[in-house]
Amino acid sequence: SVLLYQKPNRDICQSGTSLKIQCVADSQVVSMFWYQQFQEQSLMLMATANEGSEATYESGFTKDKFPISRPNLTFSTLTVNNARPGDSSIYFCSSNGQGSAEVFFGKGTRLTVV
C-alpha cells in the first residue's frame, strides 16, 4: 500500500484567487492521480500526474485551470487557478503504489470558494 498526505485539509479562498494543494507519498510511486468530488456526488478523475513531464488531463479539465506539477516520484501539486464558487469541492490525490493496481487516496482537500 501507499500512504498519501495532502495539505491543506481544507481552505476557503476568494473568487479569482489561486490555491495550491500538495500531495506527498510515503514511498516512490510511478502514478499519481487527482480527483474532484462535488458534494453528494461521485469522484471524477481530473488528470494523471506524470513525473518530469506534463500531466495528462481528462475531458473537461485543462492545464490552464488546474496546473499540476510532479517534480519527483513522491510529490505532486494541484493548483486551482482563478477559483470560482463552482470549483468548491473536495480534491483528492491518489496512487496505486508499486507493482499493484490497487489505488489509495489521500484524505482530501475541501475547498470552498466564496
Place this chain on the structure above:
Amino acid sequence: GDKVKQSPSALSLQEGTNSALRCNFSIAATTVQWFLQNPRGSLINLFYLVPGTKENGRLKSAFDSKESYSTLHIRDAQLEDSGTYFCAADSNTNKVVFGTGTRLQVLP
C-alpha cells in the same frame, strides 16, 4: 451514461440486519475496488478484487468479470457502517472509474 452504476442509490438498514450492494459495469473491468467514504470524507479501502470473492469480517465481496458486476454484502450491520459506498473499476487503463455510490444509513 454512467460506466459504473451502483444500486441502490440509498439504503437504510436496521442495526443487525444484512444487505447487498451491487455495481454494474459497462466497461470491461479487470479489477474492482470497494471504498467506504465516511462522514468526514475520507475514503477507506475495503476490497481490491480480481474476478472472484473476498471476505473480511462482516463484509464479503464478489466480482464477476464475465457478467460485468460486483457485489458487496454487509452482514450484521453496525452504526459505524454508515457512509457512502463506492465501487471503482479499472479496465487495464491504469485509470480507476468510480461508480455512482450507495448512501447507507444504519439505524439503531
